[in-house]
Amino acid sequence: MQMANLIPVAKTVGANRMVPTISIPYPLGDPGTPKEVQFKLRYHRVGVALDALTTDIKEQTVFKVKI
Numbered sequence: 001m002q003m004a005n006l007i008p009v010a011k012t013v014g015a016n017r018m019v020p021t022i023s024i025p026y027p028l029g030d031p032g033t034p035k036e037v038q039f040k041l042r043y044h045r046v047g048v049a050l051d052a053l054t055t056d057i058k059e060q061t062v063f064k065v066k067i
Contacts, residue, residue, distance in 0.1 A: 001052055003027060003045065007062055017052040018062045019045060 002015040005027060010018045021027035028045055029038040045065055052063045 001049065003049055011060055011062075014060075016060055017055070017057065018060070019049045019052055020062065020065055021045065 001017040001019070002010045003019045003021050004010040004015070005021045005024050007018055007020055022030055022041065022045075028042045030041065031038070033041075048063050048065050052061075055061075055063075
């Protein structure tokens, strides 16, 4: 499982489960937003990642996240 900003690269290297992140320097947050917004972004993406780990898959899968 990989949380990645560059999903095409993650696919190329063979990651089986991929969760899109926000940016390269701040993968799970955006320091330009209020702390409450950052918390929601992080909480959601980590939750998606945990769900990805428990999901049975047969091929490479990119898990959807809210924007």
